[in-house]
Amino acid sequence: MTGTPPLGPGDPPVADGGVGLPEVGGAVDELGAGAFSRSRRGRLLRSQRGAVVTSTASTLVVLGAIVVAFLLAPGSRAVRATYFNAHDMWRAFIGDPHEGFYSVGRGLVVNIEMFTIGEVLILVLALLVALVRQSKSPVLFPLRMIAVAYVDFFRGVPLILVILAIGFGLPALYLPVVSSQSAFVYGVLALVLAYSAYVSEVYRAGLNSVPLSQIASARSLGLRPRTAMRHVVLPQAVRTIIPPLLNDFISLQKDTALVAVLGAVIEANRAAEIYSSTVFNYSGYTVAALLFLLLTIPLARFTDHLIARDRTRRLAGAT
Amino acid sequence: MIRPAAGTAAARPAAARTAAAAGTSQAETAPGSAGSGAAAAAGTSQAETAPGSAGSGAAAAGTSQAAPAAGTALRIEGxxxxxxxxxxLKGVDLAVDTHQVICLIGASGSGKSTLLRCVDLLEAIDAGRVVFFGHDVTSPAVDEILVRRQMGMVFQSFNLFPHLRVLRNITLAPVKALGMTAADAEGExxxxxxxxxxxxKARDYPDRLSGGQQQRVAIIRALAMHPKLMLLDEVTSALDPELVGEVLDVIRELAAGGMTMLxxxxxMGFARETATRVVFLEDGVIVEEGPPSQVLDAPQDERTRRFLGRVLSAGRM
Structure with missing residues (x-):
């Protein structure tokens, strides 16, 4: 780049008012051999085998460090005895009614019931809320306001407070039907109310992601707004929101544990709580945690799979 | 719709005469034919009548293949x-007779697309009116959905429904809007x-098709509603050059079959060979209109000449 390198053999530099081609400095022979080669470390990271070796090694190092820190911690022995006692973990998992504690494993079935019923109700309620918020009819204005207030309220209040308010508040009203439900029903109701607020926003994002040109095209064909929503907009919206929707369901699965605060629903967390207060050993909580992981990790992997598939499809469609 | 409103009859005596002569044959196929007979008897008030519900069903079917009869299909007024x-759009007046092909030309932003969208009632207009087969379809009393079912619109970017197979893209509106049976719609x-x-390609999803194929499907999707008027909005602008021809061939075939098109x-080559009239828009007003030979080869207005000069130097003519 030193001096003025010629643009070509014998060509004078362009001088038409200073707006010439940018100077291309440095002839090729100025770059020594291997000017573009990667460092040795870079080459190793690029190669397939190198990548596997490197990732395995770094994983082992990190995990090893965590295990070592755990084992060397001053309270390590006590924590292991209290949280990871194999005997207590098994007893908590199996349960023993004669000793006064419930099976954490059976408790998990209650969690599964809660989120299965909850998910169906959430999908319906959240869609209704989203459709009301998306509506433009002036007749629906009061409903729109209610929907906005509903979403603001239930997204803003901690879930545990919603569960307490519904689980203890509704029965205290002594209303017919409303006040005479089981704690299980109140727990599910609280989860449905709280999660529908989130999921309605997911739906809304999905509805808004459908291009306006699709709506114009449905309208130009003479479809009524409702038909266009049902057959053109909604199917496309649902497709895009499945991963974020499953994401919310992963957190719903574990948040069913919060219903334990109502006391009367013996789900996994509550069973572990009873075990620990009976036997004074927290290994039951560890069992509950492991069981929740068994539920959520497969769903998380499935969500990743859907995202990856969607991405491949989109890339294929882009060509 | 059987015959133009009184004002038009005066303005276009030739068209009115032919329409009167062909009156009976058209009455069977025009929208809201039941109401329009009475309107014709009553005189001039029928311009305000909405296309009747009869027009949305069986009466709409097969109109594109109706016997040729001249009349005003569309009048855009101010x-x-x-x-x-x-x-x-700053006050556009334009009339399209049945079986005419009108080509709107003009630079991007001149208002061509907006005009088409206003005719299809996708955009509400601020002033003026759109008269479709004698009905003021911009009046608040009109159910715009019933009007759109009689017009076919094709967009620059195809806008096929990506989640539906080609066949279902085409049959969705006939089934859901016209109440055709799935079997009938699919056969058609x-x-x-x-x-x-x-x-x-019937069983394929749209993203498996080339741009030209997608646009042809979009045209078919519009045709499946048996429109009385086709609105085509730069339907070849998003296509690779080698795919333009196959789409233009479809439009030529429709023109030859007597389809009324805007x-x-x-x-420009296509406009010259296919258009009954070429309309040059600039800045929201119609600057010049006439037969293609006149507008494209001997433009009167300086602005038309300038636009065509730019098109020529871009190698698009």
Missing amino acids: VRKAFGANCV AMALLARFGLAD IATHE
Whole structure:
């Protein structure tokens, strides 16, 4: 780049008012051999085998460090005895009614019931809320306001407070039907109310992601707004929101544990709580945690799979 | 709709005469034919009548193949449209007779697309009116959905429904809007696909098709509603050059079959050969209109000459 390198053999530099081609400095022979080669470390990271070796090694190092820190911690022995006692973990998992504690494993079935019923109700309620918020009819204005207030309220209040308010508040009203439900029903109701607020926003994002040109095209064909929503907009919206929707369901699965605060629903967390207060050993909580992981990790992997598939499809469609 | 409103009858005696002569044959196929007979007897008030419900069903079927009869399909009167402070249409007047092909030309932003969208009632106009087969369809009393079912619109970017197979893209509106049975709609859609060489694509999703194929499907989708008027909005502008021809061939075939069309286009060669009239828009007003030979080869207005000069130097003519 030193001096003025010629643009070509014998060509004078362009001088038409200073707006010439940018100077291309440095002839090729100025770059020594291997000017573009990667460092040795870079080459190793690029190669397939190198990548596997490197990732395995770094994983082992990190995990090893965590295990070592755990084992060397001053309270390590006590924590292991209290949280990871194999005997207590098994007893908590199996349960023993004669000793006064419930099976954490059976408790998990209650969690599964809660989120299965909850998910169906959430999908319906959240869609209704989203459709009301998306509506433009002036007749629906009061409903729109209610929907906005509903979403603001239930997204803003901690879930545990919603569960307490519904689980203890509704029965205290002594209303017919409303006040005479089981704690299980109140727990599910609280989860449905709280999660529908989130999921309605997911739906809304999905509805808004459908291009306006699709709506114009449905309208130009003479479809009524409702038909266009049902057959053109909604199917496309649902497709895009499945991963974020499953994401919310992963957190719903574990948040069913919060219903334990109502006391009367013996789900996994509550069973572990009873075990620990009976036997004074927290290994039951560890069992509950492991069981929740068994539920959520497969769903998380499935969500990743859907995202990856969607991405491949989109890339294929882009060509 | 059987006959133009009184004002038009005076303005276009030739068209009115032919319409009167062909009156009975058209009455069977025009929208809201039941109401329009009475309106004709009553005199001039029928321009305000909405297309009757009869028009949305069986009466609409098969009109595109109706016997040729001249009449005013569409009259655009003093249409103005602004988006905020941006005035896009500044009073446009245009009449399209049945079986005519009108090509709108003009630079991007001249208002061609907006005009088509206003005719399809996708945009509400600020002033003026759109009269479709004698009905003021911009009046608040009109159910715009019933009007759109009689017009076919094709967009620059195809806008096929990506989650539906080609066949279902075509049959969705006939089934859901016209109440056709799925079997009838599919039979008709397959016939249309076969006619335009796309029968083997019926089961594919749109993203498996080339741009030209997608646009042909979009045209078929509009045709499946048996429109009385086709609105084509730069339908070849998003296509690779080698795919433009197959789409233009479809439009030529429709023109030859007597379809009434209002086409926004940049394809000057196509306009010259197919258009009954070419209309040059600039800055939201019609600057010049006439037969293609006149507008394209001997433009009177300086602005038309300038535009065509730019098109020529871009190698698009």
